Amino acid sequence: QTKIFEIDPENIQKDGLVFAAETLKNGGTVAFPTETVYGLGANALDQEAVKKIFEAKGRPSDNPLIVHIAKLEDLKYLVKEIPQNAKKLMARFWPGPLTIIFKRSLKVPDIITAGLDTVAIRMPSHPIAKTLIQMAGVPIAAPSANLSGKPSPTQGEHVIKDLKGKVDAIISGGSCNVGLESTVVDVTEDVPMILRPGGVTKEQLEEVLGQVKVDKAIEEGHEHLIPKSPGMKYTHYSPQADVVIISGNIDEVVEHIKKLKEEKENKGFRVGIMCTDETKENYKDAVILSMGSRKNLASIANNLFAVLRRFDEEGVDIIFAESIEQKFLGHAVMNRMVKAAGYNVIKIGG
Numbered sequence: 001q002t003k004i005f006e007i008d009p010e011n012i013q014k015d016g017l018v019f020a021a022e023t024l025k026n027g028g029t030v031a032f033p034t035e036t037v038y039g040l041g042a043n044a045l046d047q048e049a050v051k052k053i054f055e056a057k058g059r060p061s062d063n064p065l066i067v068h069i070a071k072l073e074d075l076k077y078l079v080k081e082i083p084q085n086a087k088k089l090m091a092r093f094w095p096g097p098l099t100i101i102f103k104r105s106l107k108v109p110d111i112i113t114a115g116l117d118t119v120a121i122r123m124p125s126h127p128i129a130k131t132l133i134q135m136a137g138v139p140i141a142a143p144s145a146n147l148s149g150k151p152s153p154t155q156g157e158h159v160i161k162d163l164k165g166k167v168d169a170i171i172s173g174g175s176c177n178v179g180l181e182s183t184v185v186d187v188t189e190d191v192p193m194i195l196r197p198g199g200v201t202k203e204q205l206e207e208v209l210g211q212v213k214v215d216k217a218i219e220e221g222h223e224h225l226i227p228k229s230p231g232m233k234y235t236h237y238s239p240q241a242d243v244v245i246i247s248g249n250i251d252e253v254v255e256h257i258k259k260l261k262e263e264k265e266n267k268g269f270r271v272g273i274m275c276t277d278e279t280k281e282n283y284k285d286a287v288i289l290s291m292g293s294r295k296n297l298a299s300i301a302n303n304l305f306a307v308l309r310r311f312d313e314e315g316v317d318i319i320f321a322e323s324i325e326q327k328f329l330g331h332a333v334m335n336r337m338v339k340a341a342g343y344n345v346i347k348i349g350g
């Protein structure tokens with residue numbers, strides 16, 4: 001039995017959160033909105049509670065969880081030390097869409113870290129997430145609130161579809177602002193390293209830190225390396241349909257997609273086209289969904305997962321997706337798209 005609560009993030013009724021906070025304290029599971037994506041939370045200090053998260057999602061046990069906190073005092077006993085670089089990042093980006101990897105303390109249960117000697121911590125800025133964590137009074141472990149392998153949920157309905165009947169409570173609180181997961185950055189070595197691109201861009205991190213590395217394993221053409229963030233090795237974000245990304249000069253990309261669409265349609269396939277506001281007029285007679293405007297990468301980040309889920313509802317067999325320019329939020333967008341496509345990218349032109 002899953003209790004479902006509708007809560008307006010602009011006008012939070014605290015009584016609505018009392019049940020959820022009690023549930024968390026008592027070892028239950030609660031899905032709730034954050035500014036990135038919805039999370040599925042449990043008391044991070046309670047191993048049995050955390051186990052329920054893995055079961056509900058069907059998540060592999062070698063994939064560690066992010067611990068969410070609402071106040072800095074909670075950081076101190078979860079980590080071994082707080083490096084200077086972490087302090088700079090926290091001052092600038094917390095609360096917000098940044099997860100920081102620290103050396104763990106022994107207070108953190110092994111199930112959270114999946115056996116690593118580090119722990120991932122994030123302080124979310126979403127008013128519902130903040131209030132709920134505060135009211136629960138304990139740090140909250142929370143992966144994205146989707147079934148493992150599916151696109152992350154950015155709206156209450158996505159969570160209800162994936163997890164109703166599998167968790168104790170779902171707080172439906174509107175659509176997530178950022179729409180992509182947090183950036184994961186490791187500060188345990190001298191030069192910080194991005195392990196997962198996300199809501200905070202590399203450019204923003206460089207402003208604060210100077211030099212920032214990116215885990216080579218998550219860069220294009222290095223799929224054979226083992227990522228430092230265990231979750232990055234899984235194919236992810238996959239809709240039912242096959243996804244193919246077409247990359248290159250945008251005019252050529254449009255022409256190529258039109259050609260591929262004809263070919264597939266002639267074979268009886270139902271085709272989806274994932275495009276942008278600037279290009280959507282070029283297509284017709286298919287399930288055509290725009291991710292947003294190329295001039296506003298935040299709009300594309302915001303819509304991406306919802307659009308992938310909509311293609312499933314439309315029952316398409318194959319999705320042709322335009323690539324997005326890899327700068328600023330475009331890195332995180334393309335990272336998720338390439339995984340949704342299972343690395344199936346057609347490059348055209350030079």
Ligand code: TXA
Pocket residue numbers: 034036037038039040063064065066099101113116118119120122142143144145180181182183184195196228229230231232
């Ligand atoms: O925006 C987000 O980060 C959302 C919201 C709910 O906060 N959460 C989220 O959690 O995306 P999840 O579990 O779907 O992704 C967590 C990622 C995984 O790739 C995992 O492997 C990585 O963080 N991670 C967790 N702990 C780690 C650690 N100690 N070292 C390296 N990577 C870690």
Ligand code: MG
Pocket residue numbers: 143144152
């Ligand atoms: Mg996830």
